[in-house]
Amino acid sequence: MSQDRYARQQRFCGIGKEGQAKIDSGRIAVVGMGALGTASAMLLARAGVGFLRLIDRDEVEYSNLTRQVLYDEEDAREHRQKAEAAAAQLARINSEITVEPVVSDLTPGNIDSLLSGMDVVVDGTDNFPTRYLINEYCVTHKMPWIYGGAIESEGMSMTIMPEGPCFACLTGAVRGGDDEGRTCSTVGVIGMATSMTASIQAAEALKVLIGAPVNQDGLVRFDLWQQELDRFEVHKDPDCPVCGKGETWYLDRTDFFYAKALCGQNAVQLTPDKNMLESGGRDLQDLADCLAGQGKVTLTRYYLAFEGTEASFRLFPDGVAVIYNTTDPGRAKSIYTEYIGN
Numbered sequence: 001m002s003q004d005r006y007a008r009q010q011r012f013c014g015i016g017k018e019g020q021a022k023i024d025s026g027r028i029a030v031v032g033m034g035a036l037g038t039a040s041a042m043l044l045a046r047a048g049v050g051f052l053r054l055i056d057r058d059e060v061e062y063s064n065l066t067r068q069v070l071y072d073e074e075d076a077r078e079h080r081q082k083a084e085a086a087a088a089q090l091a092r093i094n095s096e097i098t099v100e101p102v103v104s105d106l107t108p109g110n111i112d113s114l115l116s117g118m119d120v121v122v123d124g125t126d127n128f129p130t131r132y133l134i135n136e137y138c139v140t141h142k143m144p145w146i147y148g149g150a151i152e153s154e155g156m157s158m159t160i161m162p163e164g165p166c167f168a169c170l171t172g173a174v175r176g177g178d179d180e181g182r183t184c185s186t187v188g189v190i191g192m193a194t195s196m197t198a199s200i201q202a203a204e205a206l207k208v209l210i211g212a213p214v215n216q217d218g219l220v221r222f223d224l225w226q227q228e229l230d231r232f233e234v235h236k237d238p239d240c241p242v243c244g245k246g247e248t249w250y251l252d253r254t255d256f257f258y259a260k261a262l263c264g265q266n267a268v269q270l271t272p273d274k275n276m277l278e279s280g281g282r283d284l285q286d287l288a289d290c291l292a293g294q295g296k297v298t299l300t301r302y303y304l305a306f307e308g309t310e311a312s313f314r315l316f317p318d319g320v321a322v323i324y325n326t327t328d329p330g331r332a333k334s335i336y337t338e339y340i341g342n
Contacts, residue, residue, distance in 0.1 A: 005096070006048050019210035020048065026209040027051040029118045031106050031134060033058075033082040035067040035191065036148045037124025039198030040205070042069055044122075045090045045097060047206060052090065055102045055114060056082045056124075057316065067191030081302060103302060105320055106130055107271055108251050111137050120208045121145035122201055127260050128171075133250040135160065135167035139243045140251070144208045148201045152187050153225035155197030157215075158234065159204045164216035165236040166243040193224045259329035262322065268332035272319040284317060287340065311335045 010020045026049045030037045033056035041052055060068075060075040060082055070086040083101035090099045102114060106125075115121055115137060123146060125131055131147065138145040142162035147170075149156050160166055200220060207214045215231075222229040241247040260269045284304040288297050295308030304315045312324040313335060321340060323332035 005094075009047060014212060015206070015210060019206075019212075022210045023048050023206060024050050027053075027117060027119045028122060028205055028209075029053040029055060029115055029120075030122045030124050031055045031130065032124030032126065033068075033070070033086045034064070034124055034126060035069075035189070035194035036150065036198045036201065037122070038068045038070040038082075038086055039195045040122050040124060040148075040202045041086060041090060042093065043199065043202035044205060045094045045099065047202070048094065049097060049205075049209070051098045051100070053100045053102060053114065053118070054083045054086050054090075055104060055106055056086075057103055057105045057320065058082050060085055067189065067194045069191075069195070104316075104318065105269075105271060106133065107318070107320075108133065108253055109318070111251070115143065116141075118143065120205050122205055123147045124198075126263055129250065129260070131167060136242055136248045136251045138162075139166050140246070140248060144214075146201045146204050146208075148197045150194045150197045151189050153190055153193050154221065154223050155193045155200075156219055156221040157197055157200040157204070158219045159208070159214040159216050161208075161214065161216040165234045166240060168242040169237045169240050170219060170234050190224070193222075196222065196224060259332060261327050261329075265324075266327060267322050267324045268326060268329055269320065269322050270329075270332055270336055272321075272336075284315065287315065291339070306339065308339075311339055313339065315340055 006020050009015055010017050015023070028044055028049050028051070030041045030052060033041070033054050037054070037056065041054060044052060059079045060071045062076045064071055065073065065076060070089045071082070075085045081103045083103050087099045087101035104110060106114060111133065121134060121138060121143060123131060123134060134145055137143070138160065139162070144159065144161050147158045147160060147167055158170060204214050217234055219232045219234055221232065236243065238244050262269055284299060288299045288304055291297050291306055295306055298305040302316065306313055314322045321336055323335050326332055
């Protein structure tokens with residue numbers, strides 16, 4: 001390790017040499033490499049976290065560049081996978097740490113293999129179902145995780161510890177969420193708000209690693225445009241289905257996990273049942289052969305893309321698909337069944 005790389009950080013009384021040693025050996029998973037995930041991962045890499053696992057299936061787009069700090073125009077032009085583009089950039093920032101890109105969504109079928117052994121999970125997702133899935137797994141395995149969200153000029157974060165209130169205590173629900181309300185595609189978001197949220201998350205993650213007191217019983221919320229900052233108490237609910245009663249609704253799902261309308265796109269993402277995910281999904285070469293002659297088929301090591309007169313979609317090896325030209329989950333499922341299979 002370079003002698004002076006972390007010198008200023010170690011001089012901070014909250015960290016010191018002992019804290020830096022714990023950071024060096026820390027293991028963190030960042031779920032979602034969008035605005036929150038890229039900013040958090042960058043800060044954690046610069047701080048010297050020894051192992052970072054970056055989990056995201058998406059490709060870089062030009063609309064990402066205003067706020068997703070690890071990507072550039074070449075990444076968008078080449079349609080690079082976010083996890084791999086982010087990992088490559090972090091390797092240039094800090095070659096002394098290990099960064100592992102995972103080109104996948106987090107699902108009931110792979111969550112244990114991806115989060116097991118982590119010291120803390122950082123939320124960089126953009127949807128409630130995945131957050132509820134993370135919450136159920138982390139509560140079950142007594143693993144800290146740090147929720148974050150940003151929209152317009154607002155941001156919020158909460159550190160969820162095994163002994164404190166969980167995400168379901170915060171929202172008052174164990175499933176669903178306000179995915180149909182304000183989204184980045186309807187009301188927008190500014191990069192400064194996502195970066196500030198990520199800074200809070202990254203600081204909390206370091207505190208978890210070194211054993212410092214964290215914000216485990218309150219939600220921090222700010223409006224950067226109005227320069228407002230508030231903290232709201234969150235109480236542990238003894239009757240909470242997740243942390244109180246141990247229910248795992250998302251972890252146990254065996255039907256279609258969820259249909260998610262993609263932010264800013266005329267498309268629906270479908271995640272199929274847990275059994276299919278665990279068994280490896282469809283053989284893409286076999287499907288490409290079946291679809292030949294019905295439309296344009298493009299096969300890469302990451303996905304199969306199909307463009308036909310009545311359907312267009314992108315299918316990944318684990319069975320997850322993005323169905324284009326619709327926002328109707330029912331229509332998307334019909335296309336999935338007809339062209340890809342059950």
